Amino acid sequence: MRRRQAAGEVPGTNHRIKRQGLHETLADSLRERILNGEFKEGEQLVQEAIAAEYEVSRMPVREAFRQLEAAGLIANRLHKGAVVTELPLEQIGELFDLRALLEGEIMARSAPRATAESIAAAAAILAQLEVAYRGDDMGSWGRLNWDFHRSLYVTAERPQTLATIQYINVQTDRYIRLQLFLTDALEQAEIEHRELFRLYAARDAAAAVPYLRAHILAAKEKLLVAISRMRSGERAAS
Amino acid sequence: MRRRQAAGEVPGTNHRIKRQGLHETLADSLRERILNGEFKEGEQLVQEAIAAEYEVSRMPVREAFRQLEAAGLIANRLHKGAVVTELPLEQIGELFDLRALLEGEIMARSAPRATAESIAAAAAILAQLEVAYRGDDMGSWGRLNWDFHRSLYVTAERPQTLATIQYINVQTDRYIRLQLFLTDALEQAEIEHRELFRLYAARDAAAAVPYLRAHILAAKEKLLVAISRMRSGERAAS
DNA sequence: TGCTCGCGCATTGGATCCAATCTACAATCG
DNA sequence: CGATTGTAGATTGGATCCAATGCGCGAGCA
Numbered sequence: 304m305r306r307r308q309a310a311g312e313v314p315g316t317n318h319r320i321k322r323q324g325l326h327e328t329l330a331d332s333l334r335e336r337i338l339n340g341e342f343k344e345g346e347q348l349v350q351e352a353i354a355a356e357y358e359v360s361r362m363p364v365r366e367a368f369r370q371l372e373a374a375g376l377i378a379n380r381l382h383k384g385a386v387v388t389e390l391p392l393e394q395i396g397e398l399f400d401l402r403a404l405l406e407g408e409i410m411a412r413s414a415p416r417a418t419a420e421s422i423a424a425a426a427a428i429l430a431q432l433e434v435a436y437r438g439d440d441m442g443s444w445g446r447l448n449w450d451f452h453r454s455l456y457v458t459a460e461r462p463q464t465l466a467t468i469q470y471i472n473v474q475t476d477r478y479i480r481l482q483l484f485l486t487d488a489l490e491q492a493e494i495e496h497r498e499l500f501r502l503y504a505a506r507d508a509a510a511a512v513p514y515l516r517a518h519i520l521a522a523k524e525k526l527l528v529a530i531s532r533m534r535s536g537e538r539a540a541s
Numbered sequence: 542m543r544r545r546q547a548a549g550e551v552p553g554t555n556h557r558i559k560r561q562g563l564h565e566t567l568a569d570s571l572r573e574r575i576l577n578g579e580f581k582e583g584e585q586l587v588q589e590a591i592a593a594e595y596e597v598s599r600m601p602v603r604e605a606f607r608q609l610e611a612a613g614l615i616a617n618r619l620h621k622g623a624v625v626t627e628l629p630l631e632q633i634g635e636l637f638d639l640r641a642l643l644e645g646e647i648m649a650r651s652a653p654r655a656t657a658e659s660i661a662a663a664a665a666i667l668a669q670l671e672v673a674y675r676g677d678d679m680g681s682w683g684r685l686n687w688d689f690h691r692s693l694y695v696t697a698e699r700p701q702t703l704a705t706i707q708y709i710n711v712q713t714d715r716y717i718r719l720q721l722f723l724t725d726a727l728e729q730a731e732i733e734h735r736e737l738f739r740l741y742a743a744r745d746a747a748a749a750v751p752y753l754r755a756h757i758l759a760a761k762e763k764l765l766v767a768i769s770r771m772r773s774g775e776r777a778a779s
Numbered sequence: 780t781g782c783t784c785g786c787g788c789a790t791t792g793g794a795t796c797c798a799a800t801c802t803a804c805a806a807t808c809g
Numbered sequence: 810c811g812a813t814t815g816t817a818g819a820t821t822g823g824a825t826c827c828a829a830t831g832c833g834c835g836a837g838c839a
Contacts, residue, residue, distance in 0.1 A: 324619055324822065350791070360824045365791085366607060373611030381562055382791050382830045397701045404646060463635045463712075467705060474701075562792060588821070598794045603821085620800050620821050 325359060326366035332357075333367055337376050337387055338445060338477045344389035348377060374473055390474070392531055398475050399523035403516045405468050406452070410515050413459035414508035422504045425454040429500050436493055445480045451496060455503050481533075482526045492522070563597060564604035570595075571605055575614050575625055576683060576715045582627035586615060613712055628712070630769055636713050637761035641754045643706050644690070648753050651697035652746035660742045663692040667738050674731055683718045689734060693741050719771075720764045730760070 336342055350368065354361045368385050371377045377385045428451045435444045449472050456465055483489055495518045502511035574580055588606065592599045606623050609615045615623045666689045673682045687710050694703055721727055733756045740749035
């Protein structure tokens, strides 16, 4: 990228452009690649290599790395490079416990405040989610899954809680996507999503909260089994 | 800092040195200054000015800014500089609600697991805290206050939960320190800390959890009153 | 043969230079 | 006289260069 052409911009068609720095675009791309499992746990990321791949200097890569570090996806060791973080099994489980706690809490407040608009918005995302599901489009499934959950929470008007939940969801996302590869949990998730939406649209917080918690904790159990199998398999292979 | 002398290092006395990059040292210093209220809400931070003040180039400042942005203390607007974030009153309250929820949850697990060592460690920090209190040393009081709370939680062995709590505490810290200036809440906090420690040392989770929650929520109420008074005062003055 | 010291390579951290962009103010035109 | 445009100053974003650090390998010595 020698002379300024900010990624996806086409000068003639600019109606609503992105207005974000190169490093941010980079961070988005790298985050997606980590969450999709392209960069595996423990893998080292070399600034020079990434910079060459995207045809930029190392500078925006450095800044992107800092953002990813703050998001907990990589760890920067002084003068020793960055590695994709690897979470022990208990901590993955702990993240799901946190989600059950926080998402339950926010749902208790958001469901009674559901509006016609918020319900329509959630329905639209759910539809996209099912399309992605049937199309085996795992890349967008991960993002849409979070978008759906989030669409159920916005009416709570709790930005700090939502931000905290989002942070935790980023961490769990890559393991969830991994699980979708390994198990047939997707079908079950689809059913639960539909029920979750139904309860939200009915503004039935008393039913939605325990259902949501069960949804998250069930995903936790399946996931932990899948990961522990996979990891012990890897260990045996190496 | 023309030729390499990493801030606080004295070459002859290196037993356990910090091993951290300049940008990290900078981030620590700037964070402390924001939390202490030296940089007020909404105030703009100019890279060049900070760089000149610390006698470094703008580069480590840029990296430090990114860390602070990730911590939620400043906001970087593209080509428009960084400003210290300002939270609306409701969101400050929300942060305290989150703390009550999460710290209560972790205390329920950590108190029964208290060990002689963890109790001794907490007692030591509590002693330091009271020294800082009597010495009117507000700078270290802020840090010690968090250290004390944290020392009560380590036995829960929930690193992700603890990290989340820490993140939220960083946000609330500057308002707490502000409150200490404005009110006489310190004395009350000291009493509650002592009681909190007593319950933890007795491994009485059933009593400690509600007491802790009440401790946090009481602080919330007092703080919100103090801040709303201060802000309306500022508005009237301007 | 085994251990240690030192040198060289790989990689990151920091400094400096240049480009891009935002703000504000002023000049010009209707 | 007001609106709009152009231009200068300020400030950040990106590129390139240099310094520092960590690591591995091989030479040299006991």
